Amino acid sequence: MPTCCLCGNLTDCKYGHNPEPIIDMKDETNHKLRCCSLCNKSKVIPARIAFVKSGVKMFETKDNTEEKKYQYIESFLKDYLRGH
Numbered sequence: 001m002p003t004c005c006l007c008g009n010l011t012d013c014k015y016g017h018n019p020e021p022i023i024d025m026k027d028e029t030n031h032k033l034r035c036c037s038l039c040n041k042s043k044v045i046p047a048r049i050a051f052v053k054s055g056v057k058m059f060e061t062k063d064n065t066e067e068k069k070y071q072y073i074e075s076f077l078k079d080y081l082r083g084h
Contacts, residue, residue: 001013001016005019006019006039011037016036017037018044019033022043
């Protein structure tokens with residue numbers, strides 16, 4: 001089983017989950033990274049929902065910087081987790 005690229009634990013399934021948009025899978029150095037089910041459920045899926053709700057395309061934030069992308073995801077996750 002692969003190691004989760006987000007928390008460092010072993011994934012709980014044979015192949016793990018695609019961590020995009022938390023990790024840019026278009027980057028060739030990241031294409032084999034996987035995440036565990038817990039990180040997929042608590043971080044990746046909410047981040048995907050954030051992009052859908054905002055209308056912002058993944059990895060195409062206004063200024064196209066990694067820092068802004070992660071700030072946006074972090075902001076959404078804080079709001080999302082407050083409500084759950």
